[in-house]
Amino acid sequence: MQNDAVIWQVINHGHCTYKVKTKTQNFCRNEYNVTGLCNRSSCPLANSRYATIREEDGRLYLYIKTIERAHTPKNLWQKIRLKKRYIEALEQIDQHLAYWPKFLVHKNKQRLTKITQYLIRMRRLALKPQPMLVPIAARTEKRDARREAKALTAAKLETSIEQELLNRLKQGTYGDIYNFDQKVYEKVLEAAEEEAIKEGDMAADEYVEGDEDEDEDKEEIQYVNEEDLDFDAEEGDMEDYAGSDEEPGSSAGDEDDSDVEASSSEDDEAGGRGQDRQAQRKRAATAAANGRGSRGAKRRRPLNIEYEMEHDTEKAAPVRQQAAW
Amino acid sequence: MSEHRKSSRKEGKKDSKEDSKKRKREPIGSIDGPTVGQLTSHIANKQVRAEQYAKLKHKAKKEKGAERRKRQEEVQRAENLGIEGPRRKVPKTIENTREKDVTMIAPEDAEVEADDADDEFASYFNREQAPNVLLTTSYRPSKLMFQFLAEMLEVLPCATFYKRQGIALKKIVKYATAKGFTDVAVFNEDRKQVNGLLLIHLPAGPTAHFRLSSVKLSKDIKGHGRAARMKPELILNHFDTRLGHRLGRMLASLFHQDPSFKSRQVATFHNQRDCIFFRHHRYIFEEKQKGKEGTPQVVAHLQELGPRFTLKLQSLQSGTFNSKEGEFEFKYKSKMHQNRRRFVL
Numbered sequence: 001m002q003n004d005a006v007i008w009q010v011i012n013h014g015h016c017t018y019k020v021k022t023k024t025q026n027f028c029r030n031e032y033n034v035t036g037l038c039n040r041s042s043c044p045l046a047n048s049r050y051a052t053i054r055e056e057d058g059r060l061y062l063y064i065k066t067i068e069r070a071h072t073p074k075n076l077w078q079k080i081r082l083k084k085r086y087i088e089a090l091e092q093i094d095q096h097l098a099y100w101p102k103f104l105v106h107k108n109k110q111r112l113t114k115i116t117q118y119l120i121r122m123r124r125l126a127l128k129p130q131p132m133l134v135p136i137a138a139r140t141e142k143r144d145a146r147r148e149a150k151a152l153t154a155a156k157l158e159t160s161i162e163q164e165l166l167n168r169l170k171q172g173t174y175g176d177i178y179n180f181d182q183k184v185y186e187k188v189l190e191a192a193e194e195e196a197i198k199e200g201d202m203a204a205d206e207y208v209e210g211d212e213d214e215d216e217d218k219e220e221i222q223y224v225n226e227e228d229l230d231f232d233a234e235e236g237d238m239e240d241y242a243g244s245d246e247e248p249g250s251s252a253g254d255e256d257d258s259d260v261e262a263s264s265s266e267d268d269e270a271g272g273r274g275q276d277r278q279a280q281r282k283r284a285a286t287a288a289a290n291g292r293g294s295r296g297a298k299r300r301r302p303l304n305i306e307y308e309m310e311h312d313t314e315k316a317a318p319v320r321q322q323a324a325w
Numbered sequence: 326m327s328e329h330r331k332s333s334r335k336e337g338k339k340d341s342k343e344d345s346k347k348r349k350r351e352p353i354g355s356i357d358g359p360t361v362g363q364l365t366s367h368i369a370n371k372q373v374r375a376e377q378y379a380k381l382k383h384k385a386k387k388e389k390g391a392e393r394r395k396r397q398e399e400v401q402r403a404e405n406l407g408i409e410g411p412r413r414k415v416p417k418t419i420e421n422t423r424e425k426d427v428t429m430i431a432p433e434d435a436e437v438e439a440d441d442a443d444d445e446f447a448s449y450f451n452r453e454q455a456p457n458v459l460l461t462t463s464y465r466p467s468k469l470m471f472q473f474l475a476e477m478l479e480v481l482p483c484a485t486f487y488k489r490q491g492i493a494l495k496k497i498v499k500y501a502t503a504k505g506f507t508d509v510a511v512f513n514e515d516r517k518q519v520n521g522l523l524l525i526h527l528p529a530g531p532t533a534h535f536r537l538s539s540v541k542l543s544k545d546i547k548g549h550g551r552a553a554r555m556k557p558e559l560i561l562n563h564f565d566t567r568l569g570h571r572l573g574r575m576l577a578s579l580f581h582q583d584p585s586f587k588s589r590q591v592a593t594f595h596n597q598r599d600c601i602f603f604r605h606h607r608y609i610f611e612e613k614q615k616g617k618e619g620t621p622q623v624v625a626h627l628q629e630l631g632p633r634f635t636l637k638l639q640s641l642q643s644g645t646f647n648s649k650e651g652e653f654e655f656k657y658k659s660k661m662h663q664n665r666r667r668f669v670l
Contacts, residue, residue, distance in 0.1 A: 155597035162625040
């Protein structure tokens with residue numbers, strides 16, 4: 001009934017659903033394959049005695065099949081939950097796979113290591129705030145650019161800035177820094193009045209100054225002289241550019257980081273599982289989005305510019321890191 | 326068959342004439358009435374339509390000219406008699422036909438003043454706190470970002486640059502608050518373009534997120550000057566609504582209250598149709614003679630120092646940065662600007 005040699009003959013020289021042929025070597029897509037390669041020793045179908053490790057919701061299980069259960073496919077695989085601690089899980093493998101072919105024991109241990117490491121990495125990434133990508137419709141973007149250009153023309157920036165500066169001069173914001181002829185002042189005033197009359201109807205278009213500026217204007221006269229004296233002292237240095245040099249131990253903080261994550265991920269099971277699911281869902285969503293994009297490519301591909309936006313998916317951060325920065 | 330078609334066409338022509346006559350009562354091509362194109366677009370025959378169009382257009386032009394001449398005569402007569410002439414027509418602009426906003430601030434609004442007295446920026450405007458800005462970037466800045474920041478540091482003498490080093494924003498906020506910074510400014514870069522600004526006022530918010538566009542560094546500005554790292558003056562234009570006013574106060578609190586007038590530098594945030602244009606200039610006042618005999622006038626001349634960019638508000642959040650539970654005072658939606666006469670700032 002169960003003849004490994006016959007099965008392998010069919011798979012190798014005939015057809016196998018799980019076989020993926022590439023130029024260099026063949027791969028296997030069977031979920032129970034311990035190495036992912038298509039060969040005689042790691043084929044889960046052509047070996048009546050076989051063991052593998054699978055991950056389900058962040059937990060690891062050792063799957064064992066033996067020839068004694070081959071007649072009931074329902075009970076073919078024996079499922080053993082592995083301990084969360086890596087060392088203990090290794091011991092479990094040794095215990096369950098005692099007297100098994102060295103190849104399977106070795107490959108299972110390798111797989112255990114690999115999965116443990118990617119779980120740790122997943123949990124660490126889930127804790128780290130990630131920037132969120134926001135799609136931007138090309139059409140809206142174009143419209144906004146057009147409106148911005150028109151607004152810029154309507155703003156008449158230089159004129160309005162010059163006018164505002166003259167207003168400040170007139171109001172005496174600059175104190176006695178400038179001494180223009182009194183007649184000139186009057187001329188300015190007259191011109192301004194004339195303009196005001198002329199543009200009486202355009203009043204809606206004139207800008208209203210923020211309150212804060214007026215506050216500034218009133219009080220500035222008093223400290224102009226002080227300012228002249230000590231502005232050199234206020235000047236910043238190039239040292240400011242290298243502000244980060246002042247923070248000691250920031251790189252050390254990063255190293256601490258990974259340790260903390262590793263231990264915490266093994267400790268709390270429920271949290272880790274939740275995050276994994278979240279991560280999976282995210283991955284699924286992005287995959288779906290990609291699929292849509294490629295399908296739409298045949299028609300006219302909308303130019304979606306994406307830009308990064310800060311978006312934190314942050315949990316309570318470890319205290320040690322805070323201290324580091 | 327052909328006769329029938331002919332007659333029907335004739336009828337159509339007749340109709341169209343009547344139609345255009347009926348509509349012609351209003352002056353053609355006037356601002357409120359239908360345009361010549363609208364009057365003739367229903368005529369299916371291209372030749373007839375073109376003929377009609379040319380005729381109406383010519384007439385409209387004549388009418389317009391006559392009207393203008395009449396107006397000029399009136400103005401001339403009024404000038405000769407020394408009386409007030411007819412009022413000049415005001416062209417319609419987007420600004421003066423702006424959709425009414427109930428939150429528009431009138432000058433010396435008591436309610437607004439009361440609000441200003443105890444908002445997050447009150448301590449700055451009461452001169453209890455000098456601005457102290459922490460400047461940083463998104464996660465992986467490029468060379469362009471550093472060139473931009475070098476110029477921003479000249480605009481903001483009170484700013485200190487910190488490398489981001491992959492540190493989460495919330496941690497930065499905590500750190501900056503503890504160190505006594507009053508603001509955190511995070512510039513975002515994407516595809517080698519500086520395209521965002523997150524401005525967080527400390528210690529209690531608010532947090533404003535802007536999109537940043539049309540960045541031009543000073544070296545790309547023709548005839549630019551070299552900025553000195555001194556406190557610039559500040560001009561804030563057109564921040565008229567409650568939201569705009571609040572934003573204006575937020576932007577103002579990045580700058581020193583007592584500018585160095587000797588450096589003659591001025592930074593401007595000019596809001597026009599919800600685009601906030603930032604410019605940095607050096608100015609000079611000069612006496613200028615108009616004509617040979619005219620008395621001299623004082624004029625201001627500007628030289629741009631750079632950088633220049635445009636900000637568009639995306640969101641305003643009360644409190645410091647919190648993208649999960651933060652409460653938004655304002656959040657941009659793309660539908661918001663479908664009506665081109667509606668503005669929020």
